Amino acid sequence: MANVKLAIIYYSATGTIHGMAERLQQAGEKAGAEVRLRQVPELAPEEAISSNAAWSQHFDKTKDEPKATADDVVWADAVLFGSPTRYGNIASQLKQFIDTLGPQWAQGLLADKAYAGFTASQTAHGGQESTLLALYNTIHHFGGIVVAPGYTDPLKFADGNPYGVSHVTGATNDDPVTDAEYAALDHMATRIVTIAGKLKG
Numbered sequence: 001m002a003n004v005k006l007a008i009i010y011y012s013a014t015g016t017i018h019g020m021a022e023r024l025q026q027a028g029e030k031a032g033a034e035v036r037l038r039q040v041p042e043l044a045p046e047e048a049i050s051s052n053a054a055w056s057q058h059f060d061k062t063k064d065e066p067k068a069t070a071d072d073v074v075w076a077d078a079v080l081f082g083s084p085t086r087y088g089n090i091a092s093q094l095k096q097f098i099d100t101l102g103p104q105w106a107q108g109l110l111a112d113k114a115y116a117g118f119t120a121s122q123t124a125h126g127g128q129e130s131t132l133l134a135l136y137n138t139i140h141h142f143g144g145i146v147v148a149p150g151y152t153d154p155l156k157f158a159d160g161n162p163y164g165v166s167h168v169t170g171a172t173n174d175d176p177v178t179d180a181e182y183a184a185l186d187h188m189a190t191r192i193v194t195i196a197g198k199l200k201g
Helices: 016-030 046-050 053-062 070-075 092-099 102-106 128-142 179-200
Strands: 005-010 034-039 078-086 114-121 165-168
Touching: 005 016, 005 070, 005 092, 005 179, 016 034, 016 078, 016 114, 016 165, 016 179, 034 070, 046 053, 070 102, 078 092, 078 128, 078 179, 114 128, 114 179, 128 165, 165 179
Parallel strands: 005 034, 005 078, 078 114, 114 165
Antiparallel strands: none
């Protein structure tokens, strides 16, 4: 979709959400959007990060990647927020970023955009749906338009999440993203770019 600006803003501790975000970037660009991929800053103390090898490795690998700013949301016609599940809610790192958007919200600069989300958890019923629904509470306050994928394509019956896209990382937290989930990510990116283009038109 020509002229649609898509921001993918995410927090990833050990790399799962990062990988999903990169796939969304590829799909968004393939759909014709101009895409900004932005990581929110890490807030956890060094001792917490260093206590988990995967977390420490991912932090070192991505510490120099572009960080999200309020301008990335204001700039965008569509926004995809990504976060691992934390006790059935979004991670504090993403929440802190969202909480800094008060000035832009007060000016109405976050309204009338298309929004959706993606997440991951260790277990199949580990709060994926509640995480996405909690995220969407914020979008309602923005005056944003939730463009959840629903069951708008038969492939959604394979990944099974109408609220967004989610992945189960498994007991050892390293199960790879599946082809069904990649297809769902592609569909969500294409759909939100298409809907944002219609809204913009």
